[in-house]
Amino acid sequence: MQAIETGREQQRAEELRRQVEELGPWFHNLHLPGGVQTVPDHFIGGDFPRFKWLEVQACVPADLAGWRVLDVGCNAGFYSFELARRGASVVAIDSDQRYLRQARWAARQFGLQDRIELREQGVYELARSPEQFDLVWFMGVFYHLRYPLLALDLLARRTRRLMMFQTLTMPGDTVYEDTQDHPIEDRQPLLDPGWPKMAFIxxxxxxxxxxxxxPNHAGVEAMLRSAGLRVTARPADEIWLCEPDPTIAAERWHTDAQLESLLGAIGEA
Ligand SMILES: C[S@@+](CC[C@H](N)C(=O)[O-])C[C@H]1O[C@@H](n2cnc3c(N)ncnc32)[C@H](O)[C@@H]1O
Known part of the structure; x- marks a missing residue:
């Protein structure tokens, strides 16, 4: 009897491996039922993105019942699954059909398909909907965007309680504090390593x-503030936890005017 059970489990694992192969290549290493993994030898090194999740998970409430979460660039859904397991109702968007196919399939394997709404949607398309989310998960996407500040401004306005933000960064943690104002002939401070910057690729x-x-570290924090967010924690390298800061948002009226005219233009296109 035991031998029959073991045989069935092996068959099931074989079938999962075949489907994983068919759906690949994968970027997220998912641990599927029966011990099958989607990309155990990840080029980033280690068990990605599980090791990142372990760095940040303590900053996220253990009970997300009643929370609406937006996972931007969800890929194969690793973070969506973890957040749904904590009770959240997740909207997971990605612009890439291949990754969404993986996420849909994996959601079924984990029995989480009813907690996660997967959408083929680009981040800028959120401009057309007034949806609000308690938690916006914005990890690993910012630096992939040609218009990153547009996305950040949009997402900041969709964030009710928290945003988890991650980006590739330039080396260095210094912050040049004196950025309030400088005369036009005084450009030297712009070259300071701690002046907020982004390298263009x-x-x-x-x-x-x-x-x-x-961006550099100073640049990330300046952009988050400028989008109306306050950094509340830095749970790991290149990761920032933020919440809406109404006092900053109120000062950014001129950004809002620009955003509205831009979004009007996008909506009409
Ligand atoms: C580096 S992966 C990060 C995946 C995941 N968020 C993580 O942190 O592991 C970038 C993901 O963002 C998606 N993506 C890139 N540009 C996007 C856009 N404009 N709108 C939505 N998703 C986008 C890609 O398809 C890809 O799945």
């Missing part, structure tokens, strides 16, 4: 033509 970075911008 014209061609490729890490062999990837979808990498567009690499």
């Amino acid at each position: 014209e061609h490729r970075f890490s062999h990837d033509p979808t990498n567009w911008w690499v």
Whole structure:
């Protein structure tokens, strides 16, 4: 009897492996039932993105019942699954059909399909809907966007309680504090390593033509503030936890005017 059970489990694992192969290549290593993994030898090294989740998970409420979560660039759904397991109702968007196919399939394997709404949707398309989310999960996407501040401004306005933000960054943690104002002939401070900056990638970075911008640490924090967010924690390298800061948002009226005219233009296109 035991032998029959073991045989069935082996068959099931074989079938899962075949389907994983068919759906690949994968970017998220998912641990599927029966011990099958989607990409155990990840090029990033380690068990990705599980090791990142372990770095940040303590910053996320253990009970997300009643929370609406937006997972931007959900890929194969690793974070959506973890957040749904904590009770959240998740909207997971990605612009890539292949990854969404993986996420749909994996959601069924985990029995989480009823807690996660998977949408083929680009981040800018959120401009057309007034949806609000308690938690916006914005990890690993910012630097892939040609218009990253547009996305950040949009997402900040969709965030009710928390945003988990991650981006590729330039080396260095220094922050040049004196950024309030400088005369036009005094440009030297712009060259300070701690002045908020983003390196523009014209061609490729890490062999990837979808990498567009690499900010420094000071730049990330300045952009988050400027989008109306307050940093509440830095749970790991290149990761920031933020919440809406109404006092900053109120000062950014001129950004809102620009955003509205831009979104009007997008809506009409
Ligand atoms: C580096 S992966 C990060 C995946 C996941 N968020 C993580 O942190 O592991 C970038 C993901 O963002 C998606 N993506 C890129 N541009 C996007 C856009 N404009 N709108 C929505 N998703 C996008 C890609 O298809 C890919 O799944």
